[in-house]
Amino acid sequence: MRFSRLLVPTSKETPNDATLASHIYLIRGGFIQSVGGSGLYNFLPLGKKILDKVRAVVKDELDKAGCQEVALSFVTPATLWEESGRLEKYGKELLRFKDRKNNDFILGPTHEEMMVNLVRQSVKSYKQLPLNLYQINLKFRDEIRPRFGLMRGREFLMKDGYSFHASVEDMHREFALMEETYKKIFTRLGLEFRVVEADSGAIGGSGSKEFMVLADSGEDTIVVCPDCKYGANIEAAVKKLKIYDDTSIRSTNYVEEEYIFDDSSIENLSNYLGKDKYFFVKKIYKKAIFKDETKIVVFFLRGTDYLEETKATNSIGALELVDPTQQEIEDSGLSSAGPIIGDYNSLPNDAIYRIDNGLKNQHNLIMGANSKNKIFKGMSLIEERHKDSFADISAVQEGDACIHCGGALTYTKGIEAGHIFQLGTQYSEPLGCNLLDENGKSVPMVMGTYGIGVSRLLAGIIEQNHDDKGCIWTKESAPFDLHIIISNIKDKAQVALGEKLYETLKSKGVDVLLDDRKERFGPKIKDFELMGVPHGVLIGKKLADGMVEFMTRDGMLKEEMSSEEILSFLEGKF
């Protein structure tokens, strides 16, 4: 490709809404273009080319693993989503609209329903399984707050795959195969990543794993163990409970103690009593939104712990939790609901509450006494009094012990680029996707689902591979193999050598970009740095001494070599 013919509107200016390296360089490098803001982007020729290359890697590995590509209709009848029950559950991210006949449709954010519909029409027997079907197509999610360029756009390219099985065991086999296949894809793309345990979110199911591209700019916090393989999204991370005791708080029953100040924060009380925050019980109110109702709920945690909202949401089966106003807490009748301990359970019978597992059967605790300026010391939380109310709702903190090996867990940031789920019969059952088993009995198919954010991967690659000058594409994602710069287009010798290298290499199948523009050296080298082709050849004024430079974008290394040898050197390299 000749640069003079290429549509790459590179720019010196950083768009004012771009904060992330990937967002800045994808726009400045002329790969993508914003469409009236709000998370919509056009892919310009180079962006599209890279997208296709990444997509090809994904497709290649999936096909090798026995998956089959299909393309589902982009517009989805809303009735399918009613059947699965997700029409309500999915909420406002789902874009809904009507056609001229007033029928309801949605733009698919993910396509479990559509794929199940496809399969239930064409698969009837266990003999036709297993089956793993996927598509690489646009998805639409009406994000509350799109941002960070391709990282969180509203329209994005996603590979979504779905597998169908006659047994849970076979689904597990496929799940493991997909984990391995995903590892190959991410490795080929040159990404540093980690596979972690995850929450299943709106897709549902159990035993899901996320593929996290490690980057400081990542939006997810992941918990990793330095001593073993354990890694988990903080939304799903677990820890080994640490149990201490302080017998000085112990009493045969409990002790009521008064204090005179108003600030009843754990911090303040801890200082006042000279007892570690660990022994305090704190109470957190949330407004829980359920399918049919909204209710104030309460969570109890150790003074040293923090509520993990996703875990808390799951523990009560709510759709989401929001912060209540002070008034809502008062109106709920739970505002003075204090210890649910010993004989002092002051919670109404229908109250929804959860106590963190870290407090199960613990003694010598300190907590509010249901009235101002009083606390109880020496309390116990006994499992049998709160049978169904214990749950893991606290966030893992750095330094907590790994549940597998006891190592000190640490936080790191990641970009969720892939997610694989064990669905079971969650969709096949309501949608009536059944098969006849060996006994001629009709049973729902067992499913798995597997996603990769293809357009997000472009952003992930740049987050991991850039410097202060621009992009540095990895081998399999690069827009070209080689970028040749003719420094002065009026210098006939430079042009002649550039053209010779370009034509020769092109004829041998090397994907070469020749910068033949009538520009000065400055813009040309800047564009090389911005666009991030891994290697370049600089034909400039040193040609007068018979020398050219071979450049490596990563580190901007320049190697001088003779203009006689450069062609054979390049032929050997590409």
Next chain:
RNA sequence: CGGAGUGUAGCGCAGUCUGGUAGCGCACCUGGUUUGGGACCAGGGGGUCGAAGGUUCGAGUCCUUUCACUCCGACCA
């Protein structure tokens, strides 16, 4: 939805308080000089000032309504 802010040329902005010819930088076009780090000189094209209504002799500027977008908090590939 809550809070803060912005809409003026493809992009980045000034002009709005105090109403009176639509501006600047980058980009673009023509000619020339220049050619190792986004160079210079001269000339040029490009705007329903987010939209609607109002006040006024006159509105980018004042008033009302409305829409869009950005930033900070709860979603997800």
